[in-house]
Amino acid sequence: MxxxxxxxxxxxxxxxxxxxxxxxxxxxxxxxxxxxxxxxxxxxxxxxxxxxxxxxxxxxxxxGFVDTHRHTWQGAIRQTGIGWDFAHYRKYIQLTWGPEFTPDDVYIGNLVGALGALDAGITTLRDESHIQNSPDHTDQAVKALQDSGIRGVFAYGWPSVDSNKWMLRGEATHPADIRRVREQLLTDDDALVTLQAMLRGPELSTLEVSSQDLALARDLGIRSSMHVGNGPWGPQFRGIGSLGKAGLLGDDLLFIHCCTSDDDELRMLADSGASASVSAAIEAVLPGLGVPATARLLAHGIRPSLSVDTEATVAGDMFNVMRAAIAAHGIGLSLQPEIYEKLPSFTPADLLAFATIEGARASGLDHITxxxxxxxxxxxxxxxxxxxxxxxxxxxxxxxxxxxxxxxxxxxxxxxxxxxxQGRLVHVDLNQVREQASASRDRLLATPAAAD
Ligand SMILES: [Zn+2]
Structure with missing residues (x-):
C-alpha cells in the first residue's frame, strides 16, 4: 500500500x-x-x-464497464441539451459551439468526460472524437485521455467546422492528419490509449467517400466505427447494406445505433463478424433517431455493446443506458406486440455482459479487458x-x-x-478540473447561436 x-x-x-x-x-x-x-x-x-x-x-x-461510443469532447457542456431534438443538437453542437472549440476546450471537455466515466465505473472509453478542427485540437484530445488515467480508444473523426462539407452527405474524405497521429502520437497498440478511426460511413457521407476512408484506416492497420441506421437516413442510404454490396464489410467494423437498419443489413453485419453499439438512452430520448435495436440485433445472433453517445443530452453512466434498453423494449412490446413478441428478450445478466465483455470485443480489446x-x-x-x-x-x-x-x-x-x-476519485484535483470546465462552458455558451 x-x-x-x-x-x-x-x-x-x-x-x-x-x-x-x-x-x-x-x-x-x-x-x-x-x-x-x-x-x-x-x-x-x-x-x-x-x-x-x-x-x-x-x-x-x-x-470495468466499456463505453463503445462517446463524443467525449462535449464533457464540459454536459446536460445542456436535455430534451433536445436533432435540429437543436445540430444547431448548437454542430453549428454554434463545435466551430468555437479551442484546443483547450477539447482538453477539458475530454478530461472531465473521462473522469466522469471513471467515477461511474467505465474503465474503457471509445472516444468518438469529431472535433479535429486542427492538429492541436487532436493532440489535446489525446493528451486529456492520457492524463485522465482511463483506458482510452481515441477514434479519430472529422472537424466540427464547415459542417456541411463533412456531415449530411459531405464529400470530403477523412482528414489525412490521422496518418500523423498513427505514425507519431499513438504508435503503440499495447498502450493505455490507442488509435481507431471514427468514419462517417455511407449515411453521413457517401459510399465513394466511405470506401476511400475505409481503405485509409485499413492501410493504417486500425479498426473503424460508423453511425448507421440513423432515423430516416437508415432506409434511405442503407449504411451497412451499401457497404456489404460493395464488399467492404469486415470484422474490423463497429456499427453504432443500427436503429433503422433493416433485417437484411443486420444479417450482413452478423455474417461479416462486425460489432454493434446500442446507445439506448439517447435513442430513447432523441425523437426520430429510432428505437434501440437491442432485441433485433439479438435475433440475428449479434450480442451488442452499449454506449452513452453524448453527455449533452443524457447521463454519462452505463446504468442509465442499461435501464433505457429495458424500458425501450417494454415500450416496443406495448406498441408493437406483433413484432416484439417474436424477438428475443434479454436479462440483467445479458446487459452486464453487453456493458463489459461485449464492449471490449467491439473495441478489439477483449484480449486485455x-x-x-x-x-x-x-x-x-x-x-x-x-x-x-x-x-x-x-x-x-x-x-x-x-x-x-x-x-x-x-x-x-x-x-x-x-x-x-472509498467512493472518491483520488488521482486528480477535481477543483481545478471544475474551474477549467466552468470557464470553457461559460465561453462556449456565450457564443451567439447559429441561424436556423
Ligand atoms: Zn454518436
Whole structure:
C-alpha cells in the first residue's frame, strides 16, 4: 500500500461476489489477486501474503464497464441539451459551439468526460472524437485521455467546422492528419490509449467517400466505427447494406445505433463478424433517431455493446443506458406486440455482459479487458451491495442493473491503478478540473447561436 492509503502494487480483493463475465469462471464468491497491473488469480481463499487487502464483503466485483461510443469532447457542456431534438443538437453542437472549440476546450471537455466515466465505473472509453478542427485540437484530445488515467480508444473523426462539407452527405474524405497521429502520437497498440478511426460511413457521407476512408484506416492497420441506421437516413442510404454490396464489410467494423437498419443489413453485419453499439438512452430520448435495436440485433445472433453517445443530452453512466434498453423494449412490446413478441428478450445478466465483455470485443480489446480473467489487465470495479438503495441485493445482477448508480461504486482500478477509492476519485484535483470546465462552458455558451 502507498503512504496515501490508496491500495497499489499487489492487491487482494477478498470475499466478494465476482461477476466475472468469463465463461469458465461465471459468477462465484471469492477473491481476485492483482499484481503488476494484471489479474493473477481468481478463486476462493487466495493467499494474501504481501498484498493490500480490499474487503469484498457485501460487495460485487465486475470488470470495468466499456463505453463503445462517446463524443467525449462535449464533457464540459454536459446536460445542456436535455430534451433536445436533432435540429437543436445540430444547431448548437454542430453549428454554434463545435466551430468555437479551442484546443483547450477539447482538453477539458475530454478530461472531465473521462473522469466522469471513471467515477461511474467505465474503465474503457471509445472516444468518438469529431472535433479535429486542427492538429492541436487532436493532440489535446489525446493528451486529456492520457492524463485522465482511463483506458482510452481515441477514434479519430472529422472537424466540427464547415459542417456541411463533412456531415449530411459531405464529400470530403477523412482528414489525412490521422496518418500523423498513427505514425507519431499513438504508435503503440499495447498502450493505455490507442488509435481507431471514427468514419462517417455511407449515411453521413457517401459510399465513394466511405470506401476511400475505409481503405485509409485499413492501410493504417486500425479498426473503424460508423453511425448507421440513423432515423430516416437508415432506409434511405442503407449504411451497412451499401457497404456489404460493395464488399467492404469486415470484422474490423463497429456499427453504432443500427436503429433503422433493416433485417437484411443486420444479417450482413452478423455474417461479416462486425460489432454493434446500442446507445439506448439517447435513442430513447432523441425523437426520430429510432428505437434501440437491442432485441433485433439479438435475433440475428449479434450480442451488442452499449454506449452513452453524448453527455449533452443524457447521463454519462452505463446504468442509465442499461435501464433505457429495458424500458425501450417494454415500450416496443406495448406498441408493437406483433413484432416484439417474436424477438428475443434479454436479462440483467445479458446487459452486464453487453456493458463489459461485449464492449471490449467491439473495441478489439477483449484480449486485455472486459472480464475478470487471469492474465488480463486489472480493469475492475467494486460496488457496494449493502448501500441503502441495493440492500439486501435480492438478485445481484438485477439489483445492479435495476437500481445501481455511480455512487454505489466504491473502487475503480485501471490496469491495477486505483483511481477511485472509498467512493472518491483520488488521482486528480477535481477543483481545478471544475474551474477549467466552468470557464470553457461559460465561453462556449456565450457564443451567439447559429441561424436556423
Ligand atoms: Zn454518436
Amino acid at each position: 502507498a503512504a496515501s492509503g490508496i491500495p497499489s502494487g499487489r492487491i487482494l480483493i477478498q470475499g466478494a461476489h465476482l461477476l466475472t463475465q468469463d465463461p469458465d469462471l461465471k459468477t462465484l464468491t471469492g477473491d481476485v489477486l492483482i499484481d503488476d497491473g494484471r489479474i493473477l488469480e481468481v478463486g476462493p481463499d487466495l493467499d494474501a501474503t504481501g498484498a493490500t487487502v480490499i474487503d469484498g464483503t457485501g460487495r460485487a466485483v465486475l470488470p 472486459g472480464s475478470i480473467t487471469p492474465g488480463k489487465d486489472a480493469d475492475l470495479i467494486v460496488l457496494r451491495l449493502d448501500d441503502a438503495n441495493l440492500t439486501p441485493a435480492n438478485d445481484i445482477a438485477g439489483s445492479i442493473v435495476g437500481a445501481g448508480h455511480p455512487g454505489n461504486i466504491e473502487t475503480v482500478m485501471v490496469a491495477g491503478r486505483v483511481v477511485k477509492h
